[in-house]
Amino acid sequence: AQTKITIGYTGANTFVPAFVAKDKGFFAKNGLDVTLTRIPVGSTIPGALMANSLTVGTLTAPVFLAANDNGIELVIIAGASLQSKANPTAGVVAKTGSAIQKPADFVGKKVGAPGVNGLQDILFKKWLKNHNVDWKQVTFVDAPFPQMGAMIQGGQLDAALPVEPFVGRIVGTKAGYLVANYPVEVSDNYLESFYAVSKKWAQGNAAAIKGFRAALTEAVAFAKSNPDEAKKTQITYLGLPPEVVAALPLATFTVDVQPAQVAFWLDMSREFGLVKTALKTDDLVAK
Amino acid sequence: MTLRRLLLGLVFPVALLAAWEVSVRAGLLSEDVFSRISRIVPALLEGLADGTIVARTYETLAAALFGWAIAAAIGIPLGLVLGLVRPLERLTLVTIEALRPVPSAALIPIVLLIFGFSLELDATVAAFACLWPVLIVTTGAVRGIEPRLLEVGRALGYGALARIWHFALPAALPGIAVGLRVAFGIAIVVAVTVEIAANPRGLGYAMITAQQSLRAEVMYAYLFWIGLVGWLINVAMIRAERHWLRWYWAARGAA
Amino acid sequence: MKAAWLAASVAFAAALVALWQVAADHGLVSRVFFPAPSRAFDFLGEWAASGELWGPLAGTIWRTLAGWLGATLLGVALGAAIASSAVTRDLFEPTVEFLRPMPSSAMIPPAILLLGLTDGMVVAVVVFGSIWPILLGAIHGFRSVEPRLMELARTLRMGRMHRLASIALPNALPEIFAGMRVSLAIALIITVVAEMLSSRPGLGQMILFAARNFRSAEIFAGVFLLGALGYFFNAVLERAERHFLRWRPAVGNG
Amino acid sequence: MAQPIFAFRDVSVRFGATPILDKVGFDVAPEEFLCLVGPSGCGKTTLLRVAAGLIRPQEGRAEFEGRAVAEPTPELAIVFQDYSRALLPWRTVAGNVELALEARGAPRAGRAAEVKRLLGIIGLADHAQKFPLQLSGGMQQRVQIARALAQRPRILLMDEPFGSLDAMTRQALQDEIARLCKAERQTVVFVTHDLEEAIYLGDRVVALEANPGRVVEIVEIALPRPRDQLTTREHPRFLEYRHRLFGHLAKKEAE
Amino acid sequence: MAQPIFAFRDVSVRFGATPILDKVGFDVAPEEFLCLVGPSGCGKTTLLRVAAGLIRPQEGRAEFEGRAVAEPTPELAIVFQDYSRALLPWRTVAGNVELALEARGAPRAGRAAEVKRLLGIIGLADHAQKFPLQLSGGMQQRVQIARALAQRPRILLMDEPFGSLDAMTRQALQDEIARLCKAERQTVVFVTHDLEEAIYLGDRVVALEANPGRVVEIVEIALPRPRDQLTTREHPRFLEYRHRLFGHLAKKEAE
């Protein structure tokens, strides 16, 4: 019998393999009956996993670690994407005419981040720190990706931390310019996003997890050889207009996750005071 | 006369919509942000034709109705008790006054942990928000019951329970009905809010995903639709109220 | 007598919190859902001590009050205009009737598009959401002037302004106040929701951050604070109302 | 006098520390039409409420057929002074009258006919389906009278039932009530502050003074029946009674 | 009779198709106390509103000093029948009286003293700082009278001003108003449905019949002044007037 699972995903293009796996029947082939649900606010996913309204949720490390730190026990079952120098999809964009060129120029400026203490926010702080800039002298403002361009143009922000396609859009309209792909300067090929489940579910569903990974592996391979067809899944699952989809490059996909990749995040979260309890990376990744 | 009123009533909205369309076309307003009427209307019709809007509406209304019913089921009996037993009302005053202004949205994360994404999530948060108006209005209505009426009941030899049923409840009903109507409006607002902030179902969810997917015309289509639904429900409830409480409205109309 | 009841009422509320505390201490309720209230109070103390609390608290208060006062002024002015003649009524009433049941939270996404993530956006949504009770109260209040009083004004040959100041406005005042009372609670709620969705620094955002990090105790700290704030707002307004409407017989509120 | 059917025995009532009634005592004979007059606020309503069992006096007691009245009983019907509050606004005129029939468990079949008969008597047959709030004050008062009659009480207690009527309707109803009560041999206690009404209607008039309420005089009215609005009121004895009672009341008022 | 100060000239009023007043015409002499009686609904209030300029008759006109009354004027003060609606509830007793002084532009300095004087006349000096809703009906009515006097009107129009008072207060105020108006040589048109009040107060009594309102009789009251509640009402001529007017009114009522 098929195992029924519901995957909750956010509006990012890093989950294309899951769309492909669903459309191409790779999930079904691996014994999974999958429903895909789009979740507008990513931080609600851990709660939904706990309450069993989702079986699998797409997450970034800060949210995942914060949940575990506060007693919501989740484990990673598969990776989704890496951020690599070869294919950087995130950067810091400054307002045209602002003369921001290097890390030190951000002091005293207002920077828009999607979710304070979120993924971009932490990486950017780390980047500043690596360049010996005190991130506490930078003002961070919560700003969703779609609004960043308008907020820069309107003078509410001096800079922002968008991902694609918003980086391209902002640069394209000449509202701002790319200063640096700071995430990949912090670390190359780090784990950017992944699929997680509640620990309880993971304990009873080893076979399903295996099948899930197999399906994704197949989907990643398919996407590599048929990038255009893979891209098109975003029209259905992300509701993006076709012209946007065509211009958008695919992310760097991954499936296997090693505890060391999580350790990178755990250390950084501890550094910024986001994790306070004694979490162990071995407990955070499903076997 | 009524035609004149209809036309006058249309002047303002029509002028607004026309100004909207024209300024977008003339490039005064960004189409990304404002979309325009000539895109929004087809988006609305398409959503209605393929059934997605209907399905989303059903989800929101079902949740709002459920939450509202819970609030009524708790609020009316509790209000009756607090209204009839004065010391109890005084004892709970501070508690109620402090809970009442708590924004129900603040409870979303907690309720999410309990119920996950579900009808119950919308409904629980909506029930919390609706409970207060129902409770307060019922208490007030019961306390405002003419004491003479309860004496009539005694003089005619009715027992305590029969007096509540035959005298107290009907007398409080117009007040309770207003409370219920206001509460249902709140239930819809809250359901939509929860959907925008967390719950991936219903009209609020459709709106926020449209916004995130850069589909301004779809977002505005939903906005108009939500306005229309809210308006229709309000009209329907006023009608129902006037029908069921004819005795009350007959006199108001005559006065 | 009154003070005694107030004390009893406060004690009752405190007893409920204590009950919760005991349940949490004995693990009768989930630590994740309902953390001990003492932990929430600890957070409040911490925030107050570190000064982290005051900025957001002030932000929420100012946005709530700005939106609410804006709604009051606009509502009364619009109400006077709509009530003043049949033409203005016919012109605006259908639009008002259509907009009124519109869920104010649904206005947040377009408002973000139009006004960005600014205080102006929050205040605008608050005005939109909280104007209706005041507007309806004002329309009804202005319209319901006792015809006998209007006849009196004619007999005494009172001028337009004298009539407005001496008859129409005082007549509408009770309903305007009633509307303002309802609106204040709405304004606070919408401010918080709008802060959550737009991440303006305020209590809503604090709760949002707490929620993002799954810190229930901090969420409840915010909830307690909002409850207290709402209670305080209401108490102040009630005072004002009692002063301005002292001509009305006390409504069994003793 | 015949064996009394009803009696007040040294009734004293205080509200808080203020004495309202002070040792009021008198009898009511079977089939008697007894009128109670006194200045406003002297305690007429309070005394009637004691009679109906709605208030327990601090001292003394009301006796009905020799037993103390402790609780309201359908055998004593009361027509309240504030008529607009004593009707169920959600029931029609007919429904309000029927309430008394329901209360005394009258068989369902005969009720409609009985209601019709009673409404005929008080001249509201054409208004059976209206709601109380659609009626003028005088009409509402008449509905209350019909409801009291429907109770088939042993004693009818009326509290200024005609206070709100215009002169003509008032006089017509005075005659109608007098005729009806004599025909049905109804015992009546009738409160009014209109001296002339009391003399016109009563077999006896009990005059109360105020602060505290005390019986100052009891006058036997020896005017022939049936009485007539013109001739009775011009009868020398009528003027004499009026003169005598007026002295008491005006004197008390002036102090 | 002296040159009339005021006159109705064939006044006819219809509401919709229903004729209410039909060619009503009579004069009012300077300093006269004229009473208007008639059954309820005969159009007394309507006629008084025509006099005040609040209603324009379909035919005929009201004349004040020979000129048609087209608009309300402060020279004609009206005391409304529904007193509870005719006061500003948000102004104190003193504030309500002062309104008339404000309106006629009386100098600010003298107002307080004038208000005090007027409140003394109507016996409310001790209640100057109370709000209307804290007063009994009779007291509210007296505030209205004080306000009308503050207008310093040429003619005082009063619509059943004592209808809601208890018998004693009523009689006291009747005497007070009679004394005051004669002392101040005030012209008065006084509406009542109480025949005896009309005879007791009036220099002349105009009787109206109903459906439509028409003058049926005008009686010159030749009773000596000052009048007295006991002796005047027992005066043979008083009974004669009463008998005569009663015939008209009762007959019309019965039809």
Ligand SMILES: Nc1ncnc2c1ncn2[C@@H]1O[C@H](COP(=O)(O)OP(=O)(O)OP(=O)(O)O)[C@@H](O)[C@H]1O
């Ligand atoms: N519930 C109460 N609490 C305190 N005082 C009361 C209450 N009910 C009545 N009184 C007082 O008792 C006195 C008698 O009132 P009651 O209503 O019996 O007078 P009444 O003779 O019926 O007057 P009226 O002719 O105006 O109806 C009044 O002074 C009144 O103020």
Ligand SMILES: Nc1ncnc2c1ncn2[C@@H]1O[C@H](COP(=O)(O)OP(=O)(O)OP(=O)(O)O)[C@@H](O)[C@H]1O
């Ligand atoms: N605005 C109106 N529209 C229609 N009919 C009216 C209006 N005002 C009064 N009427 C009718 O006109 C008639 C006369 O009313 P009016 O108030 O003048 O009587 P009244 O003699 O003052 O009666 P009362 O003694 O009860 O005060 C009544 O039948 C009433 O129903």
Ligand SMILES: [Mg+2]
């Ligand atoms: Mg009484």
Ligand SMILES: [Mg+2]
């Ligand atoms: Mg009248």
